[in-house]
Amino acid sequence: MRKKFFPAKILLFGEYGVMENSVGISVPHNFYTGSLEFHTKFNKEILYSNYEIKKYYSFLSIIEKKRKNLIKLNLKNFYEDLRKGIFFHSNIPQGYGIGSSGALIAAIYDRYAKKKLKKCLKHAIILKKIFSHMESFFHGKSSGIDPLICYLNIPLLIRSKTNITTIKLPNNNKEKITIFLLNSGFPSKTFSMTKFFLGKLKDNNFRKILKSEFMMYNEKCVESFLKKDFEFLLKNVKNISTWIFNNLRPMIPKTLWKIWEEGILNNRYYLKLCGSGGGGFILGFTSNYEILKNQLRKYATEVVFHF
Structure with missing residues (x-):
């Protein structure tokens, strides 16, 4: 299959505050990326990734039944791909705060969503809601911001749960800060x-x-x-x-x-x-x-x- 890469993210401002509906700025960080791939040969990384995604598949199967009108993933295709050895090939370090799980969620949604919403800002609020449910497997209560950034791959200004816009980053070569x-x-x-x-x-x-x-x-x-x-x-x-x-x-x-x-x-x-x-x-x-x-x-x- 054609590889689709999803970036890491960095929350510049708003750590924990966004959980209380505070303002935040989050940006993609394309130095680190991840993609869903099929293995060409087995190794520990591939086997571990495939095993972990299988656990996530089980979780998604449960919430799919509870929220039928929200996520709508093609779980049959997902299951078949898992049997074929699909895994998440990524250089995003896990547990380092830059969205390793967010990139995985974005990749899974992109590949298996039945009625996939396009990568555009007008869908940000509903995507954020979908991703918050998908992300809860990894972090419990989740905002959905991380997968949203990884999926849209644009810098976002989060003013509230229902007010999300994109921003233009300052010039990247002045080196004042x-x-x-x-x-x-x-x-x-x-x-x-x-x-x-x-x-x-x-x-x-x-x-x-x-x-x-x-x-x-x-x-x-x-x-x-x-x-x-x-x-x-x-x-x-x-x-x-x-x-x-x-x-x-x-x-x-x-x-x-x-x-x-x-x-x-x-x-x-x-x-x-x-x-x-x-x-x-x-x-x-x-x-x-x-x-x-x-x-x-x-x-x-x-x-x-x-x-």
Whole structure:
């Protein structure tokens, strides 16, 4: 079959806030991709991927029966392909917060949806709803944003659950600010991190400061990003980084506590969660990536884009 590649995604702003109907910006990251393929020879990767997708097929079979008018997948063809050894060939690291499951979901929907919705913005809301059900297998309560980004492959501004538009990213060569990924060295346990956050939301005081402080900083980040006001952007990324360090520190890998705090104190870079937290990639912002590379030379970093 013809290979169709689906990209990873990066949620620039809105981590966990989008679950509370806050604003967010998510972009595709085409350095990492995945595609459904049939094996030419067996190896451990292929066998494991096929086995895991079989478990996901069983889950989809159940929700298909419960929500007949929503997803509508050709499960018969899906089952036959699984018997033939279909697998997900991907370089997207699992548990690193950049949408490995989202790319898989997008690929499965694209191949097996009976009445597939086209990859266009006007279908974003219904696609998001479909994907939220499909994604719940991996993360429990899910927004559906990750598979939506991987499927549409365009940057999206999420203003609410029912207000999603595309945006034009700032110029990618001015190098006033660099957004980068920092590798923690181990994957996150997404389900446990999500459970931890939902537990925190049961505390009325935490929910209050989440909405009055964190969401306010997040909205200002989005506003300044869209206006290309980079000085104001960094100021509010620092506020988010500080807020997470003070209020959600268990979601930051302990091995990164020191450099997380150092970035806030020396104002050379700021770190924030990428995905669920607890491991995987960390998202960083800096106005001087060359100095940062030297300062964080013990850690693997990679540029998302300059602007």
